[in-house]
Amino acid sequence: MLTIKNLQAKVEEKDILKGLDLEIKPGEIHAIMGPNGAGKSTLGNVLSGREGYEVTGGDVSFDGKDILDMDTEERAREGLFLAFQYPVEIPGVSNLEFLKASVDSVREHRGEEPMDSVTFLKLAREKCKAVNLDQNFLKRGVNEGFSGGEKKRNEIMQMMLLEPKLCILDETDSGLDIDALQVVAEGVNSQRDPNRSFIVVTHYQRLLDYIVPDYVHVLADGKIVKSGGKELALELEEKGYGWLENGGQ
Amino acid sequence: MGAINFNEQAIAFADAAEKANFLSGLQQTGLAQFKTLPFPTRKTEDWKYTSLFALTKQDYNQAVQSADVAGLNGLYDVEGLGANRIVFVNGVYQAQASNLDAQAGVLVETFLNASADLQADIAKQVGTIAETGRNLFTALNNAQVNDGVFIKLEKNVQLEKPIQIVHVTTAQQKSATAFARCFIELGQHANATVIEQFVSTDETQNVLLNQTTEASVGDGAKLNHYRLNSEHESSLHFGGVYVDLNRDSQFESYQVLLGGQIKRLDVLVNHNVGGSHCEMKGVYLPKHDQHVDIHTYIEHKAAHCTTNEVYRGIMADQSKAVFNGRIHILPDAQKTLAELSNKNLLLSDKAQINTKPELEIYADDVRCAHGATVAQLNETAKFYLRSRGISAQEADIMLSFGFINELLESIPLDALRTKMRPLMAEQFSSNRELTKHLLDSDVSEVAASGETA
Ligand SMILES: Nc1ncnc2c1ncn2[C@@H]1O[C@H](COP(=O)(O)OP(=O)(O)OP(=O)(O)O)[C@@H](O)[C@H]1O
Numbered sequence: 001m002l003t004i005k006n007l008q009a010k011v012e013e014k015d016i017l018k019g020l021d022l023e024i025k026p027g028e029i030h031a032i033m034g035p036n037g038a039g040k041s042t043l044g045n046v047l048s049g050r051e052g053y054e055v056t057g058g059d060v061s062f063d064g065k066d067i068l069d070m071d072t073e074e075r076a077r078e079g080l081f082l083a084f085q086y087p088v089e090i091p092g093v094s095n096l097e098f099l100k101a102s103v104d105s106v107r108e109h110r111g112e113e114p115m116d117s118v119t120f121l122k123l124a125r126e127k128c129k130a131v132n133l134d135q136n137f138l139k140r141g142v143n144e145g146f147s148g149g150e151k152k153r154n155e156i157m158q159m160m161l162l163e164p165k166l167c168i169l170d171e172t173d174s175g176l177d178i179d180a181l182q183v184v185a186e187g188v189n190s191q192r193d194p195n196r197s198f199i200v201v202t203h204y205q206r207l208l209d210y211i212v213p214d215y216v217h218v219l220a221d222g223k224i225v226k227s228g229g230k231e232l233a234l235e236l237e238e239k240g241y242g243w244l245e246n247g248g249q
Numbered sequence: 250m251g252a253i254n255f256n257e258q259a260i261a262f263a264d265a266a267e268k269a270n271f272l273s274g275l276q277q278t279g280l281a282q283f284k285t286l287p288f289p290t291r292k293t294e295d296w297k298y299t300s301l302f303a304l305t306k307q308d309y310n311q312a313v314q315s316a317d318v319a320g321l322n323g324l325y326d327v328e329g330l331g332a333n334r335i336v337f338v339n340g341v342y343q344a345q346a347s348n349l350d351a352q353a354g355v356l357v358e359t360f361l362n363a364s365a366d367l368q369a370d371i372a373k374q375v376g377t378i379a380e381t382g383r384n385l386f387t388a389l390n391n392a393q394v395n396d397g398v399f400i401k402l403e404k405n406v407q408l409e410k411p412i413q414i415v416h417v418t419t420a421q422q423k424s425a426t427a428f429a430r431c432f433i434e435l436g437q438h439a440n441a442t443v444i445e446q447f448v449s450t451d452e453t454q455n456v457l458l459n460q461t462t463e464a465s466v467g468d469g470a471k472l473n474h475y476r477l478n479s480e481h482e483s484s485l486h487f488g489g490v491y492v493d494l495n496r497d498s499q500f501e502s503y504q505v506l507l508g509g510q511i512k513r514l515d516v517l518v519n520h521n522v523g524g525s526h527c528e529m530k531g532v533y534l535p536k537h538d539q540h541v542d543i544h545t546y547i548e549h550k551a552a553h554c555t556t557n558e559v560y561r562g563i564m565a566d567q568s569k570a571v572f573n574g575r576i577h578i579l580p581d582a583q584k585t586l587a588e589l590s591n592k593n594l595l596l597s598d599k600a601q602i603n604t605k606p607e608l609e610i611y612a613d614d615v616r617c618a619h620g621a622t623v624a625q626l627n628e629t630a631k632f633y634l635r636s637r638g639i640s641a642q643e644a645d646i647m648l649s650f651g652f653i654n655e656l657l658e659s660i661p662l663d664a665l666r667t668k669m670r671p672l673m674a675e676q677f678s679s680n681r682e683l684t685k686h687l688l689d690s691d692v693s694e695v696a697a698s699g700e701t702a
Pocket residue numbers: 011012016034035036037038039040041042043052085
């Protein structure tokens with residue numbers, strides 16, 4: 001699904017990713033943990049092709065395609081989805097118009113018929129319900145005045161509508177109370193599929209009780225410094241990251 | 250040719266044109282004032298950033314009437330608005346295109362159709378609010394005043410249907426001028442919605458429209474005022490809006506100015522007595538080589554008055570805009586609350602905005618704030634949209650639209666909002682593929698209404 005080899009990237013002349021390797025197979029869930037400023041969000045931004053994030057070395061192959069030369073929207077249409085750590089507010093554009101535009105562009109790329117408005121509305125309402133967001137959120141401006149938790153649930157709703165192949169969830173659990181966390185986790189779990197993979201970036205082990213990962217990686221100083229099974233998350237929560245800097249033993 | 254030419258021409262023209270006799274007093278003082286005012290140059294206060302050079306290159310004639318007035322209906326019809334409508338084409342009233350329902354306590358009449366008694370009343374009022382001392386085009390409007398609309402609501406009357414005043418211009422062989430006027434008088438606790446709409450046929454216009462509106466809003470009364478300009482980009486428009494607010498009255502205004510070769514709007518609001526409120530929102534969207542210039546003057550002359558003024562503009566291509574918003578708080582205007590915000594987006598390196606919010610305060614117990622920003626489209630927001638598969642081009646259009654729509658969403662008249670939407674979206678791209686998601690009526694309607702269940 002995704003193969004990252006020796007990925008190096010810089011932002012504003014500062015090297016952030018310093019030779020990152022990661023291999024994700026279809027259907028797998030990989031958790032990435034790591035200290036603040038390690039480069040976790042940078043990885044998501046680089047994979048999504050955000051301007052200003054310059055790749056200085058390495059390769060990324062997604063579903064057999066080299067994506068580093070693709071535009072952000074092309075990657076999204078190919079099935080890459082990034083749930084933002086800080087979703088953006090866009091007042092004046094309704095959530096519904098935004099969602100329809102996204103779904104249409106992704107469907108068109110896949111060679112599918114555009115969805116008629118009635119079918120789309122029905123689907124959008126359904127997904128709203130699935131993440132426990134009031135239907136009113138559909139007509140409000142994109143994320144406009146949403147609480148932190150509502151924004152995160154909106155991200156998950158978008159993911160459900162777009163049916164991507166690879167979902168990168170950047171701290172989707174941060175700032176959620178336990179009920180909202182469960183809603184988000186259920187949303188993610190409902191999308192689990194042998195052909196869909198997830199990268200779950202989190203600081204907290206508690207999310208991984210609900211979304212059980214196949215692998216846990218530690219990203220520190222721009223590299224994956226340790227990988228393990230789900231028990232690694234427990235160990236990290238207990239010991240912090242300090243012990244890893246000395247070789248991880 | 251030269252700058253003098255326009256003034257000389259206009260004067261000769263004013264002398265020659267056939268005009269309503271009962272307004273001769275105003276015509277004469279207007280002309281006298283016009284003669285003393287210099288033709289604006291870059292050195293003229295209030296005209297620093299707007300060149301009128303284009304006007305000096307033309308010979309002006311009286312506009313020639315359009316043959317097919319009925320065929321113009323599609324330009325201004327607003328579905329579902331259910332308004333009383335008064336239509337002028339090139340400054341001339343069109344009875345067949347207009348329709349007015351009678352309502353007790355409401356008087357709506359064109360100047361030339363008014364009875365002699367009413368004309369005497371009109372002559373007494375028109376010109377009493379508009380300030381001509383500094384505005385050449387208002388002086389010219391006085392000099393040329395002929396036909397117009399007179400609206401009067403008796404006290405406590407709530408206007409049932411909005412009044413829609415339409416000004417259409419049609420393409421002219423020879424460059425031409427057209428003039429129009431409006432006077433609104435709201436009695437105590439009256440309430441009215443007046444929509445002034447400026448449209449044109451979709452062809453090179455060659456017309457300069459000069460229109461002035463005056464309103465006197467009585468104690469506790471409320472005027473909801475719309476001014477919607479969507480003429481062809483070759484049009485020339487010089488507009489003036491002058492409002493007197495009496496005790497505890499309200500003026501709520503929306504102005505939409507799509508581009509034109511030159512479009513200038515002056516708005517003067519006087520808080521005369523106390524306790525009045527002015528809520529003014531405006532958007533301007535020039536593109537190509539268009540030029541829009543908005544000057545607002547809010548005069549706080551009395552205590553306990555509030556002003557909230559919000560203008561947003563998006564400049565594309567080589568277009569230019571000028572926003573000058575002045576709030577003047579005189580010594581008696583204690584407890585004033587005044588806010589002015591002007592935000593601008595520049596879509597290209599060649600586009601320009603000159604923005605100048607001015608607060609001039611001579612009272613000590615007031616709360617005032619003003620701010621102006623100039624920015625490009627938000628890159629993070631654009632990335633967000635693109636990361637959902639939306640093309641960079643469509644993302645730009647959505648963000649521009651959202652920036653403007655945020656203001657327009659608060660328009661209380663659904664029918665007008667629905668009418669404005671496509672005009673706005675088309676402003677950012679004529680490619681229907683790129684605007685379809687903003688104009689998908691099923692989706693937008695649900696988004697705008699409450700029906701999501
Ligand atoms: N747009 C940017 N401009 C400048 N510096 C940036 C930018 N984006 C990231 N950085 C820097 O890159 C480094 C990595 O940041 P990143 O956001 O990837 O960390 P993170 O692992 O996601 O941290 P957190 O756990 O706090 O979310 C930080 O030093 C950050 O300041």
